[in-house]
Amino acid sequence: MAGYDDRDNSPPRRGKDQEASSSAASSSKPRPRQTDDNENDELPQPFDAKKLAPAKKRVRSPSPNGDAPPRQKRPGRRSRITDASREQARRAAEERERATEQEAPAVDPRRNVINDVVRAHYNAVPERGRDWRKTDSRIKGLRSFNNWVKSCIIQKFSPDEDHTPGALERSTHSNKKLLVLDIGCGKGGDLGKWQQAPQQVELYVGLDPADVSIDQARERYRSMASRGGHGGRGGRGGYGRRPPPRLFDARFHTKDCFGEPIDDIDIVREVGFTKGVIAEHRGFDVVSMMFCMHYAFESKEKACQMLQNVAGALRKGGRFIGCIPSSDVIGSNVEKFNKELQAKLEKKAKAKAEAAEGAAAAAAAENPNKTGSDTAKPEQEDGEVEEEGEIEGEETAQWGNDIYRVRFPGKTPEDGIFRPPYGWKYNFFLHEAVEEVPEYVVPWEAFRALAENYNLELQYHKSFRDVWETEKDDRELGPLSERMGVRERHGGALLVSPEEMEAASFYVAFCFYRV
Numbered sequence: 001m002a003g004y005d006d007r008d009n010s011p012p013r014r015g016k017d018q019e020a021s022s023s024a025a026s027s028s029k030p031r032p033r034q035t036d037d038n039e040n041d042e043l044p045q046p047f048d049a050k051k052l053a054p055a056k057k058r059v060r061s062p063s064p065n066g067d068a069p070p071r072q073k074r075p076g077r078r079s080r081i082t083d084a085s086r087e088q089a090r091r092a093a094e095e096r097e098r099a100t101e102q103e104a105p106a107v108d109p110r111r112n113v114i115n116d117v118v119r120a121h122y123n124a125v126p127e128r129g130r131d132w133r134k135t136d137s138r139i140k141g142l143r144s145f146n147n148w149v150k151s152c153i154i155q156k157f158s159p160d161e162d163h164t165p166g167a168l169e170r171s172t173h174s175n176k177k178l179l180v181l182d183i184g185c186g187k188g189g190d191l192g193k194w195q196q197a198p199q200q201v202e203l204y205v206g207l208d209p210a211d212v213s214i215d216q217a218r219e220r221y222r223s224m225a226s227r228g229g230h231g232g233r234g235g236r237g238g239y240g241r242r243p244p245p246r247l248f249d250a251r252f253h254t255k256d257c258f259g260e261p262i263d264d265i266d267i268v269r270e271v272g273f274t275k276g277v278i279a280e281h282r283g284f285d286v287v288s289m290m291f292c293m294h295y296a297f298e299s300k301e302k303a304c305q306m307l308q309n310v311a312g313a314l315r316k317g318g319r320f321i322g323c324i325p326s327s328d329v330i331g332s333n334v335e336k337f338n339k340e341l342q343a344k345l346e347k348k349a350k351a352k353a354e355a356a357e358g359a360a361a362a363a364a365a366e367n368p369n370k371t372g373s374d375t376a377k378p379e380q381e382d383g384e385v386e387e388e389g390e391i392e393g394e395e396t397a398q399w400g401n402d403i404y405r406v407r408f409p410g411k412t413p414e415d416g417i418f419r420p421p422y423g424w425k426y427n428f429f430l431h432e433a434v435e436e437v438p439e440y441v442v443p444w445e446a447f448r449a450l451a452e453n454y455n456l457e458l459q460y461h462k463s464f465r466d467v468w469e470t471e472k473d474d475r476e477l478g479p480l481s482e483r484m485g486v487r488e489r490h491g492g493a494l495l496v497s498p499e500e501m502e503a504a505s506f507y508v509a510f511c512f513y514r515v
């Protein structure tokens with residue numbers, strides 16, 4: 001997918017307290033700081049798990065007689081869920097979790113081999129630099145658009161539910177800053193976005209099985225640190241509204257997060273990882289999976305392992321954000337294709353039957369003494385393969401345009417509903433970015449139901465096109481779209497071509513809460 005790799009992706013910050021000093025640091029590597037917290041020091045601070053406060057007791061929703069503390073604010077749909085139903089959902093989730101623990105398929109170690117094709121592909125994608133991406137790329141509009149959507153999700157859902165813009169950064173308690181786990185972080189294209197998150201980040205952990213990408217991510221982080229903590233255009237004055245806050249500590253590890261548990265990584269354990277048991281525990285505030293979760297739907301084992309990793313790493317109240325291809329879009333294209341194929345087959349069968357009838361009639365007229373069965377077979381043309389439906393049988397669902405293409409190698413469900421929900425492989429091609437990489441359909445409803453088993457409750461689910469429609473005029477995200485090259489200045493024309501928008505519409509963004 002395009003655009004996951006851009007570094008010029010820094011959104012605006014919402015809290016004015018984030019206006020830290022912008023003087024550049026001279027070191028090329030993040031240096032541990034000796035002094036205590038100093039908000040003007042931009043050098044990354046090494047994360048110290050010992051400074052984490054013990055997990056807070058879960059805040060209960062107010063009881064009808066009003067003696068409980070006020071409910072914490074939470075944006076969007078969730079805020080409309082009644083307290084009683086939330087409590088009921090929580091208990092049901094506990095039950096399900098216990099059941100899932102017993103039912104979860106054991107992960108076969110032989111399957112714990114990362115899909116080599118995927119890793120090799122991502123390792124081989126060249127790092128072409130920001131200038132190329134912003135000027136020469138044929139899909140620069142799409143890259144900008146995808147980066148803007150990712151920024152929107154980070155801006156909307158990364159802050160704690162009780163975060164007040166400005167308040168936390170004034171605090172000197174490091175545990176008030178975000179701990180972020182970026183699964184499938186690739187080349188670190190989202191580092192700049194995280195630096196501009198409304199609630200400051202303390203620690204960013206990036207995991208990806210592609211070792212070359214991890215090296216590039218590490219390098220990107222180092223160069224941000226050497227520029228005094230500036231990522232993306234913020235460091236060059238491009239976005240330039242305000243200097244970004246001090247750079248967070250970051251760690252990078254090569255890891256297959258769908259085939260293996262991630263709790264053997266020291267920093268993940270230090271932050272806090274729980275294996276399914278419902279207990280107050282420390283953990284990450286946000287787990288992000290941008291354009292990568294679909295690789296987990298190769299099998300149920302991988303999907304469960306992926307969710308176990310996400311739920312295990314998140315603290316209660318933590319957010320799981322990301323984007324994946326839309327199974328609605330895939331399903332309706334598949335259904336359309338199958339309908340058309342069926343119609344074509346029927347037409348061809350009819351034509352064949354008519355030809356056979358005509359041939360039989362002609363033969364009977366020529367040789368009135370021969371029986372019907374002797375005459376019914378039509379003459380086979382040179383080179384024609386006679387097998388019924390073979391030519392059409394090779395046709396499999398595919399669609400796209402000049403910049404992207406989806407192609408299923410095998411048969412697809414006639415009604416576009418993918419059952420069972422795992423292993424529906426297709427090849428995805430995106431101009432300049434992805435060359436026929438195998439991906440897997442993530443049937444949305446099955447995924448949502450499975451996520452519930454891991455205490456992940458859906459908060460937000462929107463197609464990229466709808467994200468645009470709902471956020472383009474937002475006070476912060478609208479102007480951000482202009483700075484990121486999605487739209488011309490002052491609410492001007494969209495800089496994303498219809499073809500690019502069609503490719504972008506292949507995706508949905510989501511957010512779950514760990515309950």
Ligand SMILES: C[S@@+](CC[C@H](N)C(=O)[O-])C[C@H]1O[C@@H](n2cnc3c(N)ncnc32)[C@H](O)[C@@H]1O
Pocket residue numbers: 001003004005006114118119122183184185186187188189190207208209210213255256257258259289290291292295
């Ligand atoms: C399209 S790239 C997205 C990179 C990054 N999230 C972004 O938005 O810029 C997909 C990433 O998923 C990663 N990936 C594939 N399989 C994975 C797995 N089993 N565990 C973790 N990451 C995986 C790939 O290596 C690749 O870096």
